[in-house]
Amino acid sequence: MVDRVLGRSGNEIDAVAEISRPFVYKVLPDLLGLPQWGRDHMAAFGHMVWATMGPQNALFQEAMQNNPEPVFKWVDECCNRENLDPEGLGMKMFEAADRGAISQDEAKLLVQILLSAAADTTVMTLSTAIRAFCQFPEQYQRLRREPALVRAAFEESLRWDSPSRLAGRITTKDVDIEGVTIPAGTRCGLLFAAANRDPRKWTAPDEFDLGREVRGHVGWGFGVHSCVGRLLAGLEAEALLGAIVRRIGRFESAGEPEPWMTTIGHGPARLPVRVSVSA
Ligand code: HEM
Numbered sequence: 001m002v003d004r005v006l007g008r009s010g011n012e013i014d015a016v017a018e019i020s021r022p023f024v025y026k027v028l029p030d031l032l033g034l035p036q037w038g039r040d041h042m043a044a045f046g047h048m049v050w051a052t053m054g055p056q057n058a059l060f061q062e063a064m065q066n067n068p069e070p071v072f073k074w075v076d077e078c079c080n081r082e083n084l085d086p087e088g089l090g091m092k093m094f095e096a097a098d099r100g101a102i103s104q105d106e107a108k109l110l111v112q113i114l115l116s117a118a119a120d121t122t123v124m125t126l127s128t129a130i131r132a133f134c135q136f137p138e139q140y141q142r143l144r145r146e147p148a149l150v151r152a153a154f155e156e157s158l159r160w161d162s163p164s165r166l167a168g169r170i171t172t173k174d175v176d177i178e179g180v181t182i183p184a185g186t187r188c189g190l191l192f193a194a195a196n197r198d199p200r201k202w203t204a205p206d207e208f209d210l211g212r213e214v215r216g217h218v219g220w221g222f223g224v225h226s227c228v229g230r231l232l233a234g235l236e237a238e239a240l241l242g243a244i245v246r247r248i249g250r251f252e253s254a255g256e257p258e259p260w261m262t263t264i265g266h267g268p269a270r271l272p273v274r275v276s277v278s279a
Helices: 002-006 015-032 039-051 058-065 069-078 089-098 104-135 137-145 147-160 230-247
Strands: 166-170 175-177 180-182 187-191 250-253 258-261 266-270 272-276
Touching (some): 002 015, 015 089, 015 104, 015 266, 039 058, 039 069, 039 104, 104 137, 104 147, 104 230, 104 266, 137 147, 137 250, 147 230
Antiparallel strands (some): 166 187, 175 180, 250 272
């Protein structure tokens, strides 16, 4: 893929459509052991997943308007046991069901949850890293000199512009935050993206800084329900961003990114960039 991108040096490319999305949309279903057929439904499925988290607004209508049935059918069938690669991660869920740890229905649901939770979050975070490389070229040059910082770059992009902007919780007891009491039983939105740029926690929060101590960001959520897939996402980032920094000398913006905004998530839907071999 990096070869293909470099073959178009100097031309405008969309980093989402040509770099981050094709990478994740191949690696993830391969890893889960999904069949090859129907994978072209992944983008529409992702759209639906994000659009259904929140009110049934215009975004929801838009995600559902183009005959969703074939997408539902694909998600239903591709995660069935008989369609999974016996060596894939998806099959591990069914093996857990065989051991009695969960039911067979839960095993299938878990495969579907992994498919929905792991795709666009990772696409958006990788795309955001590339946006940061355009906006902070000196940081990209540092990353090229110190490729061991690739994981740090991924974590910093997650802090800098978190794709999962918020998550919902219900308080189980009265909670006191800086003199304000939130009563037990209150529905709350935890604003991860805002916390990740809170100036009381972060110095120069709007800067993408590879040297920052990024531990403590909440781009993966927080507590018992924080992201179970962070190690996998980190591995994907190491593979893709590692290959990128070894080969691509420079990224520059080729136009305004087109934002994708849902109730819960956001990220670039389109990211026009130019790449070159030399710095
Ligand atoms: C950069 C990529 C990713 C980001 C930014 C991300 C973000 C998040 C966040 C913020 C949460 C917490 C939601 C909450 O507190 O309610 C979460 C939960 C979760 N994530 Fe991720 N995620 C990513 C990748 C993945 C991957 C690769 C997988 C699967 C392999 C995954 C599976 C899950 C699951 C299953 C949960 C629910 C955990 C629970 O409720 O106990 N995520 N993720």
